[in-house]
Amino acid sequence: MASPLFLCILLVVFGSYLSTISAAGNDKESFVVVSTSSFQTQDVCSTSTSTVMPRPDRAGAVVPLLHRHGPCAKSPSTDKPSSFAEALHRSRVRADYIMSRALRGRGTTTIMEGKVSIPAHLGTSVDSQEYVVTLGLGTPAVEQVLLMDTGSDLSWVQCAPCNSTDCYPQKDPLFDPRKSSTYAPIPCGSDVCKSLQSNHLGNGCSMNDNGTQSQCGYRVQYGGGLKTRGVYSNEALTLAPGEVVKDFHFGCAYKQRGADDKTDGLLGLGGAPQSLPVQTSALYGGSFSYCLPPVSSGTGFLALGAPSNTSGFSFTPMTDFMDDGTSYLVKLTGISVGGKQLRIPRKVFEGGLIVDCGNIISHLPSTPYAKLRSAFRAAMAAYPLIPSDDDDTCYNFTGYSDVTVPKVALTFTGGVTVDLDVPNGVLLDGCLAFTESGSDGYVGFLGNVQMRTLEMLYDARGGGLGFRAGAC
Known part of the structure; x- marks a missing residue:
């Protein structure tokens, strides 16, 4: 017969698991249930090029x-x-x-x-x-x-x-x-x-x-x-x-x-x-x-060219990176996971993020990255982690037909909050698509995984970067 102490520990662990799933299931605004088949590469082109277009009020090419x-x-x-x-x-x-x-x-x-x-x-x-x-x-x-x-x-x-x-x-x-x-x-x-x-x-x-x-x-x-x-x-x-x-x-x-x-x-x-x-x-x-x-x-x-009406976009200021004339820089001010804002001092974001469609994965300074990784792992505690020498956050979803993934949102200067696509703007091959860029205050990168489904408008005249959700 199991000891009372063992039963107590079992109940605590099982209760924690249930509370995680319950929170995910009841808070539709903070978690998304996705099919694991969405993580698999498709061999057939799923969208006609004629059906994917930006806003109709655009005058450019x-x-x-x-x-x-x-x-x-x-x-x-x-x-x-x-x-x-x-x-x-x-x-x-x-x-x-x-x-x-x-x-x-x-x-x-x-x-x-x-x-x-x-x-x-x-x-x-x-x-x-x-x-x-x-x-x-x-x-x-x-x-x-x-x-x-x-x-x-x-x-x-x-x-x-x-x-x-x-x-x-x-x-x-x-x-x-x-x-x-x-x-x-x-x-x-x-x-x-x-x-x-x-x-x-x-x-x-x-x-x-x-x-x-x-x-x-x-x-x-x-x-x-x-x-x-x-x-x-x-x-x-x-x-x-x-x-x-x-x-x-x-x-x-x-x-x-x-x-x-x-x-x-x-x-x-x-x-x-x-x-x-x-x-x-x-x-x-x-x-x-x-x-x-x-x-x-x-x-x-x-x-x-920019659309004549940009009311569907949220803009944050954008500058050149170190006056090199090539790269575009924005300032991150906060991160939320599962609808909860992470407690991160704003000064650690001072280096900014280079917006780079050629970089696959987003890079964050040490404190924001550690906070994001910890919160994401806690929200995904129901699923087994794959051991990693680099301490990456990768999951083994074998045997699961559906998984519950927390929403991740990035907040930029001006209070612009962008919800990343779930799961494809958060996970890459079952792994959290973020890594550490360096010490706090170090320059980071906004990678192309996080840009998915967003229309990213580089507004030269206004000096800002615009985000429009669900654009493709």
């Missing part, structure tokens, strides 16, 4: 946005991270290099109290980027599948002639500038070329094929090991039917080294003069937005 590993992609990538640990590694590498780039101009490669010490390279890691758009380049327009990146400025594609030793293999034909009636290399002495030098993107000058003109060279080295260089060029860019940018500056790449991403190139959406939003500011006001789909089998959008 709209482009379908897809996950590069998903079934909706024209040429799905084959280099999908094999595990949450690999995705986390890629995310940390990218974060380290963004910090290194920002500090490069200040004559140091040591990041925030010596946490990271790496060579300072230009650009950021492309291995972590997950979303692509298809645009038309040249006349006649040739489709190009490009990685979308708010952490880069200069856009580029691989150009013919380029053999297999100089360029990585891609599924689409290489863009051939010789077949376009609107292609022109940018002269080396032009102001446009000089702007590359000022942003450390220049690569000297070279003569064209007939030796009559000195061409502007570009070079970018990314944190993930990819290097790209070629001729900085001028071309017509077709964003959507009837939406053509006549003089778009991009890199025509003839020499690649490093990562093999299977895509045709990269689309830079940062804040420096070489980016697409800045180049098209006369047409679209410098503003843009995107919505990342909740799952890789869904479809989102990239839109240039």
